[in-house]
Amino acid sequence: MALGVGQADYGVSSAALMGTSAAYIHGAVSRRLAVAVLAIPKQRPPMPTADARIVFVKRDVTKLDVERTETELGTGWATTIEQTALDLATRPTLGGIDEPNAYEAIRALMLRADWPLLEDLATTQHRPRALATIVALTGRKSDA
Template identity: 60%
Template sequence: MSDRVTIPTKLTRRANKVVRPRDAADVYAHPRSEFERLLDQAVLSHISTGYYAIAPMERLGDPRWRPDLAAAALGVGQADYGRDAVALMGITAARRHGALPRATGTAVVAVPKQRPVLHTNVGVVVFVKRDVSRLDLERVETELTAGWMTTPEQTALDIAARPKLGGIAESDAWSILRALARKIDWTVVEELARDQHRPGALARMKEVAVA
């Protein structure tokens, strides 16, 4: 790592390591130009227009480092809406729950507002408008931030409701549901389906689970 690599303590102590230039307005007089310097020093990794990831301390100065897609997706969502208004969901949560054996090039994140797909340097982020306070959630830790993701029960219900969300084949969605069915509490699923008005998704889950 070069001796020239420096980063203000205020940035390294951020809970969310995904930053936008305006997030550093109280650190730099001209954050955009300073971000360019930090990019050159491989202190930051460019995610997408307006979004950057702060490299872990052990990878500062390493131009090969790139953030994990799920971590980047959660971090982008938190940067725009705050920690408690976003959550990993769908196939991204399924991957974290061990129900999807392979990584995908798409991450799915619940946010409070409708917004287009975001193409990043590490994959595609699909945003789904959801009221996160109404979802069944659990904590998740990523290399960039800590936050929320849907529980196995909520994840299964969401995938049953929208099996192709995230660009996967329907057959892959059913495989995920069968994997999740082995670890979910069906009483919780039924309560969620009732509260979220998703009887069709519940019926589909049950049909796939016994197939």
């Protein structure tokens, strides 16, 4: 539902599931949460829905690493595994989970991640702390 709201208000190419919502799409969060996280081009307050709450994050979707995804309501954008891991490492509690669960989701994502792409995104997006968090959580050394 969150993706549909963002697409209706800002256009298909300007809204993307991110954070815990993208982690759910990628199978790194095992249950649907009562909070959906959506990247959109403008600051906007959270929006309650009948069964959840949508948290909007001001982000330029064209500068995020996104991929097409199918939801029960249609097709749209979600951040890639690597982008999702960086987003979770940056703001682990955004989206209704606590740090330990966010860190577990990051570990699950990183089992399938492209490390050079992750490092490139962290450099391009100026997120060295997020990369350091991921490296610490996974025990892998970074080349960045």
